[in-house]
Amino acid sequence: MRIPISIMVNGKNYNLQVKPNELLLNVLRENFSLSGAKYGCGIGECGACTVLLNGRAVLSCLTLAVSANGQEITTIEGLSDGNKLHPLQESFIEEGAIQCGFCTPGMILSAKALIDEKPEPLNSEIKEAIRGNVCRCTGYISIITAIKAGAKK
Amino acid sequence: MVDTKYIGINFNYYRPETLKEVLKRLQEKGSRILAGGTDLLVRIKTETEKPAIIVEITGVKELHILEMRNELILGALVKLYEIEKNDSIKNTYPSLHEAVKSIGGTQIRNMATLTGNLCNASPGADSAPPLITFGAQVEIKNLSKKGEIVNRIILLEDFFKGPGKTVLEPGDILTRIIVPEPDKNTGSAFKKLSRVNLDISKISCAVFLERDGNIIKSIKIAVGAAAAIPVRAFYTEEALTGTIFNMNKMQAALNLIRDDISPVTDVRSTAEYRRSVAPVLVRDALGLAWKRAGGDALL
Numbered sequence: 071m072r073i074p075i076s077i078m079v080n081g082k083n084y085n086l087q088v089k090p091n092e093l094l095l096n097v098l099r100e101n102f103s104l105s106g107a108k109y110g111c112g113i114g115e116c117g118a119c120t121v122l123l124n125g126r127a128v129l130s131c132l133t134l135a136v137s138a139n140g141q142e143i144t145t146i147e148g149l150s151d152g153n154k155l156h157p158l159q160e161s162f163i164e165e166g167a168i169q170c171g172f173c174t175p176g177m178i179l180s181a182k183a184l185i186d187e188k189p190e191p192l193n194s195e196i197k198e199a200i201r202g203n204v205c206r207c208t209g210y211i212s213i214i215t216a217i218k219a220g221a222k223k
Numbered sequence: 224m225v226d227t228k229y230i231g232i233n234f235n236y237y238r239p240e241t242l243k244e245v246l247k248r249l250q251e252k253g254s255r256i257l258a259g260g261t262d263l264l265v266r267i268k269t270e271t272e273k274p275a276i277i278v279e280i281t282g283v284k285e286l287h288i289l290e291m292r293n294e295l296i297l298g299a300l301v302k303l304y305e306i307e308k309n310d311s312i313k314n315t316y317p318s319l320h321e322a323v324k325s326i327g328g329t330q331i332r333n334m335a336t337l338t339g340n341l342c343n344a345s346p347g348a349d350s351a352p353p354l355i356t357f358g359a360q361v362e363i364k365n366l367s368k369k370g371e372i373v374n375r376i377i378l379l380e381d382f383f384k385g386p387g388k389t390v391l392e393p394g395d396i397l398t399r400i401i402v403p404e405p406d407k408n409t410g411s412a413f414k415k416l417s418r419v420n421l422d423i424s425k426i427s428c429a430v431f432l433e434r435d436g437n438i439i440k441s442i443k444i445a446v447g448a449a450a451a452i453p454v455r456a457f458y459t460e461e462a463l464t465g466t467i468f469n470m471n472k473m474q475a476a477l478n479l480i481r482d483d484i485s486p487v488t489d490v491r492s493t494a495e496y497r498r499s500v501a502p503v504l505v506r507d508a509l510g511l512a513w514k515r516a517g518g519d520a521l522l
């Protein structure tokens with residue numbers, strides 16, 4: 071069984087055929103060569119695979135590609151405007167909120183979903199928004215600072 | 224170890240746009256409903272479940288309903304975040320709001336449905352205790368032999384049968400949750416204990432009570448993760464009903480909660496721990512519910 075789907079990825083429409091058991095994460099990484107979303111745990115515990123689906127942060131490791139039919143997907147690759155980085159990308163660099171970088175795409179997308187809804191988030195709201203994103207390097211403080219700074223830009 | 228990067232099994236996939244078509248598909252052997260996917264896909268990946276057919280129900284418009292007139296109607300596809308962001312629900316059903324907010328991280332709440340939380344029937348499903356105390360009902364549909372849609376409505380309290388088990392039979396779908404409107408002078412609260420915030424509960428508790436002056440006129444208490452299914456605390460309820468609210472004099476009644484529950488030891492906690500914290504948890508939830516019912520919680 072192959073199913074035709076049409077999805078919008080980072081602002082462009084695509085038509086493709088997928089198998090029912092293909093995951094959105096793997097389709098993005100393998101078919102689209104968008105390797106920003108990471109495979110961490112595969113079971114919804116780490117948030118490394120976070121992408122935006124119609125503007126909301128979701129886990130692409132627990133989303134079937136067929137389920138994304140007709141929807142809009144944003145990955146970390148879709149955030150910059152040409153060579154100009156998104157304010158959150160800039161602030162993550164400036165605040166040293168990236169160490170190994172494995173969690174960063176997911177972190178930034180969770181943060182983007184938050185500031186799109188709440189342009190001036192409180193610390194507690196930031197913590198809440200990234201609670202589903204695990205970072206084993208930074209200790210989170212620099213990430214929270216970066217999100218605050220990015221929101222102000 | 225199973226590889227959770229890919230889904231190892233093959234299945235057919237359908238996304239019908241009417242309830243009738245969904246029900247027809249559900250009559251096929253090995254079919255499973257897909258809504259938010261946060262539980263089902265984990266089970267498929269870990270090979271706890273191997274469905275032959277996936278029936279995604281997100282195309283059925285009527286299952287998206289979220290309506291609050293007198294009672295609250297929550298269609299099968301209402302996601303946790305929709306409840307979290309709804310101020311009317313927050314004001315009228317604070318315990319439900321608290322429970323939903325305490326589940327998973329943002330991404331999980333953006334994906335997972337309330338109905339899915341119930342249908343997976345984890346003994347610790349956080350949304351169950353508050354809904355039980357409000358006297359919520361669930362509407363279940365299936366197809367008769369003649370091919371007509373048949374409806375039944377049962378109390379959520381009677382829905383759970385064991386860990387992972389509910390009254391749902393193959394071919395059934397839970398279509399909506401119906402929560403009665405609370406009377407005046409009532410208050411509700413939800414409390415849980417978990418390893419870290421947002422983690423799965425070691426034990427949880429919801430209280431819904433009606434206040435008459437300084438008297439607890441009626442009270443319902445439900446406890447999660449403390450028995451094979453979410454349970455009502457009948458002994459404790461009985462002991463508290465009709466008594467004057469006074470924190471210092473209620474301890475004996477609160478301790479009865481230990482007889483209401485039958486906890487086990489598992490990866491999240493021990494039976495002993497659950498038993499010893501249960502009265503504290505009920506006490507906290509009770510105090511908060513009393514305050515929300517307009518009572519003086521310092522009594």
Ligand code: FES
Binds near residue numbers: 112114115117
């Ligand atoms: S890879 Fe998706 S949550 Fe960890």
Ligand code: FES
Binds near residue numbers: 168
């Ligand atoms: S920077 Fe390494 S996991 Fe977050």
